[in-house]
Amino acid sequence: MVDKTITMPVIALRGMTVLPKMMLHFDISREKSIAAVEKAMVGDQKVCLVTQRNPEETDPGIEDLYQVGTVALIKQLVKLPNNVVRVMVEGLERTELLTLESEEPLLVGEIEELQVPLDILDPVTIQAMAEIVKEKLEAYGKENQRIAKEVVPGLLVIPDLGELLDQVAVQLSWDYRLRQQVLESVLLEERYALVMKHLITEIEVTKVKKELQSHVKERIDKNQKDYILREQMKVIREELGEDNPLSDSDEYAKRLKALKADKEIKEKIQKEIDRFKSMPGGSQEANVVRMYLDTVLDFPWKKMSKDNNSIIHAQQVLDEEHYGLEKVKERILEYLAVRILTKKGTSPILCLVGPPGTGKTSIARSVAKALNKEYVRISLGGIRDEAEIRGHRKTYVGAMPGRIAEAVKQAGVNNPLMLLDEIDKVSSDYKGDTSSALLEVLDSEQNVKFRDHYIELPIDLSNVLFLATANTITTIPGPLLDRMEVIEINSYTENEKFHIAKNYLVKKQQERNGLTGKPVAITDQAIEKIIHNYTREAGVRNLERRISSVFRKTAREFLEDKSRVIEVTECQLEKYLGKEKVSYNNVNEEDxxxxxxxxxxxxxxxxxxxxxxxxxxxxxxxxxxxxxxxxxxxxxxxxxxxxxxxxxxxxxxxxxxxxxxxxxxxxxxxxxxxxxxxxxxxxxxxxxxxxxxxxxxxxxxxxxxxxxxxxxxxxxxxxxxxxxxxxxxxxxxxxxxxxxxxxxxxxxxxxxxxxxxxxxxxxxxxxxxxxx
Structure with missing residues (x-):
C-alpha cells in the first residue's frame, strides 16, 4: 500500500485502463515504457499505470494523461522480438498523478494514494446497493448466455461493494474511457450510479438485439417454409399426373413468344425474364422486374391500327363537327393525301395556336375520328420534371414510364393521334428542362428511336400523329417551336359564333340537360343577343355556358308544367340570364x-x-x-x-x-x-x-x-x-x-x-x- 506521496516509474497506456484487482497482459515498445518496467523490476516491481487522453500521442506530457491512475504490481515480464516486451500486471490501488518528469530514459511521477471514504454510507445502504447490482447482473445473464456462464457467477460472490463495482467494469469488457470514469469515481455513490447506468443500458440493448434477431429469423424461416411447401406441391402434382400451372416466368415467356417486336427488343426482354427466374419470389427486386416485364410486354411495339384513308370521309367528319376553320381542315386533308400517295408513316407536328375556347382540343378529337385513329391526350400545363416526359430510372422506388410511352401503351397501337395540350405552359426547374425533353419527341429525325428511361428500349414514334395546342407562341422555346408547323386559329366572328351555337352547342346542351325531343327551343334572335350582349370572348366557351344556363332553367319549367311549349326569345333572356353584361364602345355621334x-x-x-x-x-x-x-x-x-x-x-x-x-x-x-x-x-x-x-x-x-x-x-x-x-x-x-x-x-x-x-x-x- 502507498501510505504517502512517493516517486515511482510511470507507464503511459494507450487505449486501455487498469482498475484495482485487475489482471492484464499488454505489450510495450516505447523506450521510456521499457525503461520504466526495468526500473520497477530492480526495485519493488511496482509501477504507476496512467491512461493517455489521446492514444495517438507518442511522447505524452502530464497534460496528455488522465490525472487518476493505478499502482500495479508487475507479475511477469517476457521479451519478444523487435524490441517488444510483454508485461502481466495486477492493479493494486487508485492513485493521483501529481507531477511527471522525464528522467532519461523513463518517465517518473510523483503520486499519491486516493483513499475511498467508506464511512460516508452506512452498511445497510452499501449492502442494498450490492444486492441491486447483483440482481441486474443476473438479469443481464438471462439476456446473454455467455455472460451468465462465464462472468456472472464470479461477480456474485464478491462481498465488497467497491470491488464489485470495479470488477463489473473489468469483466464486462467495457471501453477504456468508461473504465477511466469508474476509476476516477472515488465515492461509492458516484461509482454505483455510473456502473448501474451502463449496466441497465447494456441490458436494454441486448433485449433489442435479441428481438431484431428473432424477427429476422422468423422471416427467413417463413421463406424457407414457403419454398419447401411449393416444392412439395410441385412433386405431389407430378406424382398425380396433374397439369402444372405456368409459373410467372413461364407466363412471361409465353407472352414474349406472342409479342410482335424487333429481335433486339425480344432479346432484351428475354434477359429480364431469365433474371426474374433466378430471383426469390417475394423479394423487392423481383417485384421491380415483374412491373417492368408487365410494361414492356403490354407495349404495342409493332401493333398498328388501320387508318381510314378516305379524304371524302375525313372532310365530312370535319365539316360536321366544326364550322369554319378552313385552314386547319385543309392542312389535315393535305396530310392525309400525302400519306395515301407515299405510303409512309412520317408525320408532321401540327401546333394549333389560338385564344381559349376556340376549339383546339376538340379539333384533335375530330381529326382522330376522321382518320380512324386511337386518340390520347397529354396535358403539359405546369409540368416541371423532365422525368414526366422521359420516365424514371427503374432503380427508383415507384418508377414508371414517362407520359409519352404511357400514352402509346394506353392507346394500344403505335400509330395513335397524340395531343400535346397546352405546350406553351411547360416549365423548368432543378430537375431538368421539360421543353428540351420534348425536342426528341417532336423531331421526326430523332423520334424513330425515342429512349424512355424506364423502358430502356428504342420506341418508334414516327408513326404517331402529333398535334399540339397553345394559346400563344411567345412562351414556346425557339428550338421547340422550330419543330412544329404552326396553324393559327383566330377569334370567331359573331356570324361564326351564331352558326356554331345553332348547329352544335344548342343540340349538345339540350342533350346534356335532358331536353332532347322535348318542346323546348331557343330562337335565332335569342342566340344572336346572347352572343352580342352576354358574352365577350374570342372562342365560344362562355357562349356554351350561357346556353347551358338557359336550358337548365327551362328544364325546371318543363317539369313544372309538361304540357307547356317553351320557346326562349330575345325578350325573355333577361329572365334567364339577368341584365346584359357586355356593352360596346360605339363611334361618337359627331366629329x-x-x-x-x-x-x-x-x-x-x-x-x-x-x-x-x-x-x-x-x-x-x-x-x-x-x-x-x-x-x-x-x-x-x-x-x-x-x-x-x-x-x-x-x-x-x-x-x-x-x-x-x-x-x-x-x-x-x-x-x-x-x-x-x-x-x-x-x-x-x-x-x-x-x-x-x-x-x-x-x-x-x-x-x-x-x-x-x-x-x-x-x-x-x-x-x-x-x-x-x-x-x-x-x-x-x-x-x-x-x-x-x-x-x-x-x-x-x-x-x-x-x-x-x-x-x-x-x-x-x-x-x-x-x-x-
Missing part, C-alpha cells in the same frame, strides 16, 4: 377635336380605344394616363416628336410646344394597354388638338409610327377589324404592309367597311381630318 378612335387586340378578341388629347398652357411636358405600358409610352413620345417636326407645315408657332403641356389619355384605365400599334392614332390626336382640326367620328386606325412618319405593320388584324365593325366604324386606316392580312379576311368580316391602306403619316392625316 371632335383631339379625339381619335384606335383599334386594339385583347385576349378575348378585339376592342376599340378612344384616345383623347388636351393641350393647355404649360412648360412643354407630355403626360400620359390610362395604365399604359412602357412600349405604348414610347410610342406616345415618338408620336409627339413627329408632330413637333411637322408643326410648321400646319402653321404651328415655333415655341408652341415649349409653352403648352400635352395630356394624352386612354379611357377605361383599369385595362392594361401595351403594344406597338397605336402610334399613328396618338400622333393624329396630338396634331388635331394642336391645330384645332376635327377628326372624323366614324374613322378608326391602327399602326405604329416612326420618327420620320412611316407607318409600320401590326398584328391581330382580324380581331381589330371585328372590333371596328361592332363599334359601327365606317372607315379603317391600316398599314400598307398589312395588305396580305386583309386579303385573307372573308367578306363577312370586311363587309360595310372602307379599308384604306396608308404608308406615311400625311396619308393618315388626309383620311382622318374632316375636310373644311
Amino acid at each position: 371632335q377635336v383631339g379625339i381619335v378612335r384606335g383599334l386594339a387586340w385583347t385576349s378575348v378578341g378585339g376592342d376599340t380605344l378612344q384616345i383623347e388629347v388636351n393641350v393647355m398652357p404649360g412648360k412643354g411636358t407630355l403626360q400620359t394616363t390610362g395604365q399604359m405600358g412602357d412600349v405604348m409610352k414610347e410610342s406616345a413620345q415618338t408620336a409627339l416628336s413627329y408632330v413637333r417636326s411637322i408643326g410648321p407645315e400646319y402653321n404651328v408657332p415655333d415655341d408652341y410646344f415649349e409653352k403648352h403641356d400635352i395630356h394624352l389619355h386612354i379611357p377605361e384605365g383599369a385595362v392594361p394597354k401595351d403594344g406597338p400599334s397605336a402610334g399613328i392614332t396618338m400622333a393624329t390626336a396630338m396634331l388635331s388638338a394642336a391645330i384645332n382640326r376635327k377628326v372624323g367620328a366614324t374613322v378608326a386606325m391602327t399602326g405604329e409610327i416612326t420618327l420620320r412618319g412611316r407607318v409600320l405593320p401590326i398584328g391581330g388584324l382580324k380581331e381589330k377589324i371585328l372590333a371596328a365593325r361592332m363599334a359601327h366604324v365606317k372607315k379603317v386606316l391600316v398599314p400598307d404592309k398589312n395588305r396580305p392580312d386583309i386579303a385573307e379576311l372573308s367578306e363577312e368580316i370586311t363587309e360595310g367597311l372602307t379599308i384604306v391602306f396608308v404608308k406615311e403619316m400625311p396619308e393618315v392625316l388626309k383620311e382622318a381630318f374632316v375636310q373644311e
